Amino acid sequence: MSAPLQRLNRSKLPTHPSASANPEQRFWHSFKSPLLINDYASITSIHFSPSTPHDFAITSSTRVQIFSSKTRKVSKTISRFKETAYSGTIRSDGRLLVAGDHSGLVQVFDLNSRAILRTWDQHKQPVQAAKWSPNSVTCVLTASDDSTVRLWDLPTGEVTSCFIGHRDYVRQASFLPAGSAIGGGAGGGLVVSGGYDGTVRLWDPRVPTSTSTATNIDNSDSHSPAVMTLTHPSAIDALLPMPGSTTILAASGPVVHVWDIIAAKPLLQLSNHQKTVTSLAYTINKNLTIDTPNPTASSRRVITGGLDGHVKVYDTTSWQVVHGIKYPAPILSLAISPEEKHLVVGMVNGLISIRTRTSGKEKEREREKEKQMQALLTGAPMDGGRKKKTKAEERRLRGIKYTGDADSVVLEEKLKTVHLRPYEKDLRAQRFAEALDKVLIGNAPALTTYTLLSTLKHRSALKSALANRDEATLSPVLKWLTKNLHRPAYVELIVDVALLVLDMYGHAIGQSPMIDALLRDMRQKVNVEVKQSMTALRIGGMVGMLVQGAGGEGVTA
Template identity: 50%
Template sequence: MAAPAQHIQPVKLAALPAALTPDNRYWRTYKSPLLINSYAAITHTTFAPSAPHDLVVSSATRVQIFSSKTRAVSKTIARFKDTVYSANIRADGKILVAGDATGLIQIFDVSSRVILRSFDHHKQPVQATLFSPTSMTTLMSASDDTTVRLWDIPSHEPTHIFSGHADYVRTGAFLPGASGTIISGSYDGTVKLWDPRISTASSSGGCVMTFTHAHAVESVVPMAGGTTILSAAGSTLNVLDVVAAKALRQLSNHQKTVTGIATAGANRVLSAGLDGHVKVYETREWKVVHGFKYPEPVLCLGVSPDDKHLVVGMANGLLSIKTRASGAQKMDMLSEIGRLAELGIDEAIRREKKTRSKNYQRKIRGMDYKGGAEDIVLMDKDRKRKLKKWEKAFMRSNYGEALDEVLLIKDPVVPFNALTALKHQSALRAALQGRTEETLQPILKYLLKYLQDPRFFNLLADVTMLLLDLYAASFGQSKAIDALVVKLYQRVNDEVRKSKSATEVHGMLSLLLAGSE
């Protein structure tokens, strides 16, 4: 009795480095994307400093407050005559401030939406408004009239007017700490530090430090320690050191203007730009560790203080909110993983089977039985998996046909398995020879695409050499084949160059290690 035809056994390949880094895994947990359409561009987004960290969105002539729990609009404030910018909630969560394009600053009671205070000293649009983190009655504003002002809310009057900028002031913030120092960024390309303890009538006008940029400054954000400032100017993100009074880094990872900066956790920074990209940086080497792509230019972004929500506002009025799993959900997932680990795989599968329907249990009854030592187990013809088309051609010794069929499969491992089997059968030359222009192109394209893969290199190098031996005399007769051969030649040269560089580095490391012993 003839033995049944066996499937060609797949080759076990070496494991490649993990495609996902810890940062990739972390930022991909921001799921459950919610897209909200507005009728105008989103000018500013921020989160309330106090729990539950509700989201505040400024767009057109209204400010919307989204609940951090339901991600739905809980309140809308629409008492503005023109475009509203930079709405912010105070640390206690009770009042909100916003400036608009008319130069008016208004303070609202969050619960009743009643106007508590109005300041009309600015004569041009107010681009930034922010409460002091250390004083409940202090407020700062930055305006297109080139001034930065500190306000005392009860007295309705500005306590300081800083006027050292020469162009629109579009961004500002308080430095962490009790000094009350503020920073501002202007379209004159400068970032200035202002100290309210110094009189504005002095020669410096209250300015204690200036950083100069080559482009207009769109955003400034201080980092937690208070000695580092992040600024966005043109298509670059700049890392400024207040202690050394100089720029430490200039990151040029965006193709267009950087419009927003946000910090996440203790050591991650995000930047958004008009190119529709959001980049995530680690703060040790300032390298990009992750990225997001959005369909429209991004005007603003923010990360909630508890790192639960990531929000992005776009130029077409689209608001994107991504949310991580809650603590309870994460604990449920971890407990389930721990439970399965304690049970073991076999026991977990057995319990899962018990929860399925009776029909399914009847269907799988006896499938786990392997037979005793004295038993003879017959193969059920109905359960026998059919050979694939290329495997049948291989069994009939139609090696060229088998290779043609397998090259149509997208998974690169399957053609590699077929080439390995052909080599073991000493049939590789038979499968490659006698080919036309149309049947030779798929092989060259496969080699061109996967020759640099370290798992496939040894075998594909042999296939390449055999092809050159078989068809070298035919080169120059087909433009398509010649173009593929030239690309393959360039790919091999790249690999040779990389190998030489790796050998040089290995030699240098060997000398260093030998010297240290």
């Protein structure tokens, strides 16, 4: 009995290696449904309301836009600025907003009516940092290019503290978060600021005040000296006090410095960005903790964004990069919502990216897809939760019919009619040259020709298929080799076939102008591919040096 007919299976080309996603990657990959919004000016600030429903304020040009966290659309616009606005920040109760501008003016707005409730004009240069105290709803912190940092009392409109010590622009300032080991105290707690003089300074409003003698500060202002100064090699562009700890992150150029403010010493440096780091944020990653059976001691993550267009996520237990996202333009600001639903990034060209985590039915669909993909990779059955098929249904699906009674079961295989292609018939009949001619002259897909040549090589029939050819039948072989030389997966086979052709027909070179022209074309194509390969090797070496110079793991002591 002859063997059943079988069609020629196409060759499987090598694919890129893939690794199964861990819980961390699955969490950050769940930020899908990207929404891109084009603004007409750079996005200088993004801030989420601490209170539900966690709407967020985006500051650009002379306005602050309030976006709904439910619809991701603009719900309110505050445009009562004459100069460029900065640092629109929502109060903890979600009712008020404070912002500074390029003229030095600081304004407090009612978000419902958009009315101006308070205006401060003591700063004479741009105010690029304005924050609400986490401990007091009536205390506001501002930092200005006039090198001062001030605390304001909202009901009276008076300055309660003026911190003087920076020698250049101060564009970053923040309260130490509530619950920090040293963050308590009057006036909203300790204050930390970062300036273009390369210093991070820690201020305590409880320290007795003295009279300022600085030429650019009103002599009637009282100020408190810094209780700690941390020096960096360049300007401070971003500052982040970590909640519930004694750690402060300061971005100086492309490096993020991690400080222990109790010991007043640096812990480590994060050097994963190639350009200036402009924004820092953190998240508790509650969803990751829930999805992970054995979570690590801390699920807190730090998020950084830089002018290189990269967002990087760090695990604060090891300070390793656990995820990264590439954006199309330099990043100026970013924020993640308290409930970890939205990741918003603002760019220099006015582009706003809003990524939202999948939830509800959509999340269930994603999980079902992951289960099916995992089952496909492991070979497990993919019933998808459906009703199990009966044995009769399974037999029908497999093309097997049942004959006999319950006591005598006989399975008879249902033979299927197999229709061979013309070149497969020639291959079965060992007409190797005819099979090769049919795929070459018939303009078959490149993969079909590759599969046939691979089969002929494995059967040691390649020489027979190429033998006794004239100018008309050899030229299609040379054309196919030259045309597909740029495919990396085909190169090894093409080299074997080309060497065999040269060995068999080398004596005839110079006798046919057509064959000589095809060989010249192949030679030029080979030279081009060699040059491109050398360029790729040089670029690969440079990239390897950059990765090694960046520390590989992203942490240097």
